[in-house]
Amino acid sequence: MSERQPFAPWTDPGADPLIRFDRVTKRFGDFTAVEAVDLAIYQGEFFSLLGASGCGKTTLLRMLAGFETPSEGRIFIDGVDVSAVPPYERPVNMMFQSYALFPHMSVEQNVAFGLRQDGMPKARIKDKVRDVLDLVRMTGFAGRRPHQLSGGQRQRVALARCLAKEPKVLLLDEPLAALDRKLREQTQLELVGIQDRVGITFVMVTHDQGEAMTMSSRIGVMNTGHIRQIGTPVDIYEYPTSRFVADFIGAANMFDGTVTGGGDGRLTVACPELGHDIAVDYSGALAAGAPVTVMVRPEKMAVSRERPVEGMNWTEGGIADMAYLGDVSVYHVRLESGHKIEVLRTNLRHSGDRPPDWDDRVFVSWHPANALVLTR
Amino acid sequence: MSRFRRLGRFLVALPPYAWLVVFFLIPCLIVFKISLSEAQQGIPPYLPLVDWAAEAGTRLRVNLGNYGYLFGDELYAAAYLGSLRLAGISTLCCLLIGYPAAYAIARAPGAWRHSLLLLVALPFWTSFLIRVYAWIGILKTEGLLNGLLLWLGIITEPLQILQTNLAVVIGMVYSYLPFMVLPLYANLEKMDLSLLEAAADLGCRPFRAFLAVTLPLSVPGIIAGSVLVFVPAVGEFVIPDLLGGPDTLMIGKVLWAEFFDNRDWPVASAVAVAMLVLLVAPVMVFQHIQHKRAEATR
Numbered sequence: 288m289s290e291r292q293p294f295a296p297w298t299d300p301g302a303d304p305l306i307r308f309d310r311v312t313k314r315f316g317d318f319t320a321v322e323a324v325d326l327a328i329y330q331g332e333f334f335s336l337l338g339a340s341g342c343g344k345t346t347l348l349r350m351l352a353g354f355e356t357p358s359e360g361r362i363f364i365d366g367v368d369v370s371a372v373p374p375y376e377r378p379v380n381m382m383f384q385s386y387a388l389f390p391h392m393s394v395e396q397n398v399a400f401g402l403r404q405d406g407m408p409k410a411r412i413k414d415k416v417r418d419v420l421d422l423v424r425m426t427g428f429a430g431r432r433p434h435q436l437s438g439g440q441r442q443r444v445a446l447a448r449c450l451a452k453e454p455k456v457l458l459l460d461e462p463l464a465a466l467d468r469k470l471r472e473q474t475q476l477e478l479v480g481i482q483d484r485v486g487i488t489f490v491m492v493t494h495d496q497g498e499a500m501t502m503s504s505r506i507g508v509m510n511t512g513h514i515r516q517i518g519t520p521v522d523i524y525e526y527p528t529s530r531f532v533a534d535f536i537g538a539a540n541m542f543d544g545t546v547t548g549g550g551d552g553r554l555t556v557a558c559p560e561l562g563h564d565i566a567v568d569y570s571g572a573l574a575a576g577a578p579v580t581v582m583v584r585p586e587k588m589a590v591s592r593e594r595p596v597e598g599m600n601w602t603e604g605g606i607a608d609m610a611y612l613g614d615v616s617v618y619h620v621r622l623e624s625g626h627k628i629e630v631l632r633t634n635l636r637h638s639g640d641r642p643p644d645w646d647d648r649v650f651v652s653w654h655p656a657n658a659l660v661l662t663r
Numbered sequence: 664m665s666r667f668r669r670l671g672r673f674l675v676a677l678p679p680y681a682w683l684v685v686f687f688l689i690p691c692l693i694v695f696k697i698s699l700s701e702a703q704q705g706i707p708p709y710l711p712l713v714d715w716a717a718e719a720g721t722r723l724r725v726n727l728g729n730y731g732y733l734f735g736d737e738l739y740a741a742a743y744l745g746s747l748r749l750a751g752i753s754t755l756c757c758l759l760i761g762y763p764a765a766y767a768i769a770r771a772p773g774a775w776r777h778s779l780l781l782l783v784a785l786p787f788w789t790s791f792l793i794r795v796y797a798w799i800g801i802l803k804t805e806g807l808l809n810g811l812l813l814w815l816g817i818i819t820e821p822l823q824i825l826q827t828n829l830a831v832v833i834g835m836v837y838s839y840l841p842f843m844v845l846p847l848y849a850n851l852e853k854m855d856l857s858l859l860e861a862a863a864d865l866g867c868r869p870f871r872a873f874l875a876v877t878l879p880l881s882v883p884g885i886i887a888g889s890v891l892v893f894v895p896a897v898g899e900f901v902i903p904d905l906l907g908g909p910d911t912l913m914i915g916k917v918l919w920a921e922f923f924d925n926r927d928w929p930v931a932s933a934v935a936v937a938m939l940v941l942l943v944a945p946v947m948v949f950q951h952i953q954h955k956r957a958e959a960t961r
């Protein structure tokens with residue numbers, strides 16, 4: 288019995304990436320929208336580009352589709368330098384943020400459009416259109432015009448139009464942005480399911496981190512034209528490599544400090560905001576006096592009225608704010624220094640031990656293994 | 664509140680409607696009335712439609728003979744057809760010249776567009792009549808065009824262009840080109856360019872994308888421009904009168920002749936009414952299509 292291999296071609300140094308960006312820069316006039324991006328995406332991946340508005344995600348995608356030419360650097364698809372290949376000859380298809388369905392054509396004609404360009408025989412086009420409309424569950428709408436469809440239905444047609452071409456790579460620019468939350472969540476799963484079935488590599492742009500987390504094999508976090516980190520959702524959340532990524536993904540408590548000592552995979556850091564030194568697991572080497580930031584996620588901390596046990600990092604303060612969310616409660620603890628810490632507490636019991644409440648002095652504690660040292 | 668609103672709305676809508684009634688609808692009705700009366704020597708040169716003075720009481724004297732006359736004399740049918748033909752040719756030429764022009768302006772860099780549009784509208788700064796007169800200077804046998812062609816050695820004898828239908832078409836294309844370019848520009852400019860990107864993305868080359876996407880989506884602009892050129896061109900009088908020759912048969916000239924040379928107001932009015940009916944039909948077809956389009960792309 289062979290064990291099921293996890294899908295992680297990026298860990299295999301011998302694997303050839305399907306898409307490769309080689310120090311790609313894009314300038315509009317004297318404004319640099321994308322700067323020196325290196326990126327490798329592998330066959331079968333669901334890769335997300337995540338970043339705030341205006342950080343260059345769409346520009347990156349449009350360079351891949353061929354609508355923009357890089358100012359510097361090269362892009363390879365399947366080993367071929369596509370810098371000089373026009374969009375209509377690239378083996379990629381893009382699903383536009385606005386869907387860009389042809390308003391003067393029916394759903395069927397829209398989906399058939401790309402196939403007709405390839406000179407596919409009529410009978411085969413018909414079958415293919417039926418198949419992809421089936422796949423996106425739009426069979427009953429073949430005769431309608433785009434304006435007779437709802438937003439979600441249009442999105443499906445746009446997807447079908449791309450899928451029909453069986454591209455090597457499907458590019459999706461905020462495909463779900465126009466949908467309401469419920470439909471969006473449902474469609475997220477559907478998209479992943481479809482990607483699984485057709486086996487096409489997806490590259491998706493989004494600024495919704497929840498979306499990126501649930502759908503992607505890997506995420507590239509972008510900021511002001513740079514890719515700050517590339518990794519699996521777990522990597523990005525648990526092991527951000529910079530303050531920016533730690534702060535951008537999820538909630539994070541960050542304490543600035545200086546290294547005072549270390550050894551044995553552990554550092555001691557003096558954090559003025561916490562009032563005393565803390566211990567952090569760290570595998571690298573940092574000299575005493577080095578400035579660092581210690582990051583701890585709210586759910587990796589405990590809040591309690593009792594003094595924590597020996598070996599834990601801790602600090603104390605008063606409750607500045609709290610919110611009961613059902614499964615968890617969120618506490619904002621204000622320290623002596625004025626610094627605020629966010630802590631999540633899972634509501635494990637119906638009753639019994641009284642949770643910390645307003646006016647309580649509380650201790651916030653966390654294990655050295657659950658903190659992360661950031662040097663950037 | 665709502666009463667005030669309705670009053671306000673009424674007051675705002677009143678002036679344009681009043682204008683249309685006084686200067687458009689009433690004159691039309693007067694022309695229509697005259698077209699039904701009988702000609703006479705005197706002032707006015709037609710008999711009243713309603714005879715009040717007769718002892719037998721008020722009598723309505725409707726004379727359909729003027730319209731019958733239009734059918735009777737081949738001149739009118741020939742003039743109508745001549746007008747339609749020359750207007751049609753002019754419209755087609757305007758479309759062939761105007762579409763690329765409008766397309767180029769719509770796709771020009773943003774800063775250029777306004778200047779280019781201004782250039783299209785620039786001729787309106789000068790009087791229409793003067794511009795048509797200027798064409799006489801260009802087209803006549805010893806005019807600028809013939810001078811240039813002779814000087815270049817392309818021709819040895821001056822060409823007779825003035826006083827031909829060709830001159831009329833040139834004049835009309837020149838005069839009405841802006842009316843083709845502007846609606847086409849408005850249409851092409853608001854087109855969603857991501858549709859062309861989508862077409863390219865799906866494997867469509869630029870020229871095919873133009874045929875498959877841009878052209879069908881610009882049909883409302885083509886229709887609007889064509890109507891704006893065709894309708895006034897059919898009834899055009901000044902251009903055929905100044906640039907055309909004896910064999911230029913257009914309804915505008917016939918109308919003029921009936922009115923001023925023959926002083927037959929009723930027949931002239933009948934010609935005008937017939938022309939109106941002939942032109943209103945295509946306009947209504949156009950509006951119907953526009954309406955359906957608007958509904959389809961909403």
Ligand SMILES: Nc1ncnc2c1ncn2[C@@H]1O[C@H](COP(=O)(O)OP(=O)(O)OP(=O)(O)O)[C@@H](O)[C@H]1O
Nearest residue numbers: 315318320338339340341342343344345346347494
């Ligand atoms: N054609 C262009 N000319 C000039 N600047 C441009 C052009 N296209 C994009 N930019 C600029 O490049 C930057 C990146 O744009 P881009 O569309 O890639 O952002 P984005 O990450 O997709 O943002 P959003 O999430 O809002 O869609 C922006 O600051 C934008 O103003």
Ligand SMILES: [Mg+2]
Nearest residue numbers: 344345346460
């Ligand atoms: Mg974008």
